[in-house]
Amino acid sequence: MKTELILPKSPEVENELTTIEKTVFSDYKYGFVTEIEADEAPKGLNEDVIRFISARKKEPQWMLDWRLKAYRQWLTMKSPDWANIHYPAINYQDIIYYSAPKQKINPKNLDEIDPELIRTFERLGISLEEQKRLTGVAVDAVIDSVSIGTSFKGQLAELGIIFCSMSEAIQEHPELIREHLGSVVPISDNYFSALNAAVFSDGSFCYIPKGVRCPMELSTYFRINAINTGQFERTLIVAEAGSYVSYLEGCTAPMRDENQLHAAVVELVALENAEIKYSTVQNWYPGDKQGRGGVYNFVTKRGICKGNHSKISWTQVETGSAITWKYPSVILKGDYSTGEFYSVAVTNNYQQADTGTKMMHLGKNTRSRIVSKGISAGFSNNSYRGLVHVSKNASHARNFSQCDSLLLGDKCGAHTFPYIEVRNNTAVVEHEATTSKIGEDQIFYCNQRGIDTETAVALIINGFAKEVMNQLPMEFAVEAQKLLAISLEGSVG
Amino acid sequence: MLTIQNLHAGIEGKKILNGINLEIKAGEVHAIMGPNGSGKSTLASVLAGRKDYEVLEGSVEFLGKDLLELSPEHRAALGLFLAFQYPIEIPGLNTINFIKTAVNEIRKSRGESPLDAVTFLKRMKEKMALVNIEQTLLSRSLNEGFSGGEKKRNEVFQMAMLEPRLAILDETDSGLDIDAIRIVSNGVNKLRNKDNAVLVVTHYQRLLDYIVPDYVHVLYNGRIVKSGTKELAFELEERGYDFIKNENTVETV
Numbered sequence: 119m120k121t122e123l124i125l126p127k128s129p130e131v132e133n134e135l136t137t138i139e140k141t142v143f144s145d146y147k148y149g150f151v152t153e154i155e156a157d158e159a160p161k162g163l164n165e166d167v168i169r170f171i172s173a174r175k176k177e178p179q180w181m182l183d184w185r186l187k188a189y190r191q192w193l194t195m196k197s198p199d200w201a202n203i204h205y206p207a208i209n210y211q212d213i214i215y216y217s218a219p220k221q222k223i224n225p226k227n228l229d230e231i232d233p234e235l236i237r238t239f240e241r242l243g244i245s246l247e248e249q250k251r252l253t254g255v256a257v258d259a260v261i262d263s264v265s266i267g268t269s270f271k272g273q274l275a276e277l278g279i280i281f282c283s284m285s286e287a288i289q290e291h292p293e294l295i296r297e298h299l300g301s302v303v304p305i306s307d308n309y310f311s312a313l314n315a316a317v318f319s320d321g322s323f324c325y326i327p328k329g330v331r332c333p334m335e336l337s338t339y340f341r342i343n344a345i346n347t348g349q350f351e352r353t354l355i356v357a358e359a360g361s362y363v364s365y366l367e368g369c370t371a372p373m374r375d376e377n378q379l380h381a382a383v384v385e386l387v388a389l390e391n392a393e394i395k396y397s398t399v400q401n402w403y404p405g406d407k408q409g410r411g412g413v414y415n416f417v418t419k420r421g422i423c424k425g426n427h428s429k430i431s432w433t434q435v436e437t438g439s440a441i442t443w444k445y446p447s448v449i450l451k452g453d454y455s456t457g458e459f460y461s462v463a464v465t466n467n468y469q470q471a472d473t474g475t476k477m478m479h480l481g482k483n484t485r486s487r488i489v490s491k492g493i494s495a496g497f498s499n500n501s502y503r504g505l506v507h508v509s510k511n512a513s514h515a516r517n518f519s520q521c522d523s524l525l526l527g528d529k530c531g532a533h534t535f536p537y538i539e540v541r542n543n544t545a546v547v548e549h550e551a552t553t554s555k556i557g558e559d560q561i562f563y564c565n566q567r568g569i570d571t572e573t574a575v576a577l578i579i580n581g582f583a584k585e586v587m588n589q590l591p592m593e594f595a596v597e598a599q600k601l602l603a604i605s606l607e608g609s610v611g
Numbered sequence: 612m613l614t615i616q617n618l619h620a621g622i623e624g625k626k627i628l629n630g631i632n633l634e635i636k637a638g639e640v641h642a643i644m645g646p647n648g649s650g651k652s653t654l655a656s657v658l659a660g661r662k663d664y665e666v667l668e669g670s671v672e673f674l675g676k677d678l679l680e681l682s683p684e685h686r687a688a689l690g691l692f693l694a695f696q697y698p699i700e701i702p703g704l705n706t707i708n709f710i711k712t713a714v715n716e717i718r719k720s721r722g723e724s725p726l727d728a729v730t731f732l733k734r735m736k737e738k739m740a741l742v743n744i745e746q747t748l749l750s751r752s753l754n755e756g757f758s759g760g761e762k763k764r765n766e767v768f769q770m771a772m773l774e775p776r777l778a779i780l781d782e783t784d785s786g787l788d789i790d791a792i793r794i795v796s797n798g799v800n801k802l803r804n805k806d807n808a809v810l811v812v813t814h815y816q817r818l819l820d821y822i823v824p825d826y827v828h829v830l831y832n833g834r835i836v837k838s839g840t841k842e843l844a845f846e847l848e849e850r851g852y853d854f855i856k857n858e859n860t861v862e863t864v
């Protein structure tokens with residue numbers, strides 16, 4: 119008899135695990151500032167600042183009008199207060215809304231990019247160079263507000279795929295932008311989306327033509343660099359009928375004492391039979407052990423399954439930010455469309471997370487799946503908030519939700535707020551929730567096998583989060599596993 | 612290899628071990644028998660370094676080191692292995708991944724480089740055959756949903772993979788049918804050599820037909836009240852623990 123060994127899904131991930139100990143360190147690894155001359159807007163927000171941003175970006179009139187409309191709308195709105203998060207009022211006049219690294223020319227290839235910027239990316243562990251091609255990743259890197267270089271455009275262009283910065287898309291593909299921008303997350307959707315529409319500085323645009331399967335993972339690396347610059351990026355992905363794309367978004371911010379506002383908007387449009395997979399690893403600076411500093415991450419992410427049989431899948435690993443407020447959602451408009459939300463949210467020290475999803479079932483036979491894994495440690499608070507809505511016409515809609523919480527220690531909180539609205543009696547909606555603690559006996563069992571407590575915790579939480587981690591593309595899974603361990607460093611034992 | 616002297620220990624203010632003395636030399640197999648609640652698992656936990664147990668008095672030397680000073684993972688790295696009476700489940704943690712981490716962490720603390728995938732797999736297949744464990748079991752989450760017997764077999768498999776100097780088997784026979792006992796014992800016997808030792812904790816003589824001990828000790832009320840050779844196990848089997856209890860009450864009066 120031949121015995122073939124079934125290897126666990128990703129052996130490389132395991133090798134990483136065994137070296138987690140080496141990579142566990144207490145200081146925030148990404149806390150450094152790149153010395154680059156910046157071209158900044160004056161502090162504060164008013165119509166002139168918006169005109170300044172628009173002018174800097176040489177935008178057409180319609181874009182400026184759109185921004186101004188959003189700004190005026192925003193002035194009439196109030197910051198939301200329903201989430202389970204607490205923070206002092208933000209002074210919007212104390213923020214710099216535009217900060218661009220100064221560059222003499224528009225880079226055509228990597229050689230033309232400021233070497234200091236490239237070094238920043240290298241320190242972050244990503245490189246724009248040829249190695250990435252080998253791993254099949256095209257990177258659109260965003261430092262602060264301007265996208266500095268996009269690789270593999272040529273290869274993608276041959277397939278008719280557009281992958282560029284939002285600014286460039288506004289110049290080069292105005293018809294696509296005008297059609298889709300704000301079509302999923304309207305200007306007036308919420309306070310932060312309105313703010314974003316008014317002041318967004320850059321972001322990524324991705325367009326996959328009919329029937330094309332994007333041959334590589336598309337990736338954007340966001341980073342807040344300068345002091346007191348809010349980052350308001352805007353991402354739009356349009357997948358035409360029968361197309362497929364997997365998009366990765368990684369976020370890292372350097373250590374800062376001031377709180378920094380991050381209010382991004384991501385919109386996804388999937389037409390008939392199209393599929394969009396959107397993965398995020400978010401480790402913005404979470405603040406220090408006493409809860410000082412850290413990023414406020416107030417993000418609106420939403421996709422629409424416009425066509426029949428389309429699919430949108432959100433996967434997120436949220437380890438950073440002082441406060442996370444985000445609910446990547448799917449509007450299931452097309453019949454037989456599918457929405458998925460896989461999330462791991464880790465909070466430690468004084469971090470707060472209120473995150474979840476909305477699945478809006480509008481079409482018939484639509485399906486959604488929600489898997490949320492919350493891990494809380496220290497004095498942190500971690501809330502899952504999810505809405506499953508089945509409208510009157512959405513016959514035979516199905517949802518399954520699984521929300522698990524894992525607690526490390528007894529000073530942290532885990533909360534689950536599931537909202538279910540069903541207007542059609544053929545719907546099947548299932549919700550399961552568990553809360554558990556890492557047991558002393560689990561840790562001792564690992565210890566007895568020679569595994570120290572830090573590594574044991576990493577193994578246990580990665581086990582807990584596995585179903586979500588398995589959804590991540592390989593390149594991210596390794597980093598994400600390390601991040602889980604790092605962000606919980608020192609919370610047990 | 613292991614010298615326990617006058618060991619007193621307890622938990623949450625409750626005293627459980629009342630002066631254990633035991634000496635185990637390389638190459639030997641010792642069995643500890645005794646009625647439920649006599650402190651067998653407590654002794655095993657104290658040796659392995661479980662935090663919630665408190666050592667009140669006495670000393671334990673293992674391979675020339677003061678065992679009680681060491682962290683549990685350090686003891687494991689030194690070569691102490693405990694097959695748990697109730698193995699712990701860790702949902703989502705792949706069993707192979709867990710064992711590989713254990714093997715490499717122990718290697719690391721000894722200053723050795725991690726096993727490469729090929730060597731690891733080779734060793735794994737070899738040991739799988741030894742304890743007759745299915746690879747499908749090892750591809751599942753650690754002990755999650757394993758039957759009692761599967762958990763015990765997994766314990767012995769881990770022991771085989773880690774090649775400890777001293778293996779403590781805490782009631783590894785309970786929950787196993789007779790065929791499984793034979794297979795597991797066979798595995799243990801094949802791992803025996805002149806440099807390692809085994810401490811078998813059991814309440815039945817049955818297991819000792821397969822893992823033949825050099826010495827048998829009877830633990831009662833946290834003390835070793837009788838020691839002998841394997842014949843003592845037969846005597847216990849025949850007469851039950853009552854005679855020990857009676858004898859012991861008489862002695863202490």
Ligand SMILES: Nc1ncnc2c1ncn2[C@@H]1O[C@H](COP(=O)(O)OP(=O)(O)O)[C@@H](O)[C@H]1O
Pocket residue numbers: 622623625627645646647648649650651652653654
């Ligand atoms: N965690 C604990 N808390 C309180 N008492 C305990 C604990 N663990 C064991 N004991 C007690 O210690 C005694 C010895 O238990 P144990 O070592 O498990 O015995 P054995 O393994 O010989 O059956 C028993 O009376 C048991 O109830």
Ligand SMILES: [Mg+2]
Pocket residue numbers: 651652653696781782
């Ligand atoms: Mg016991």
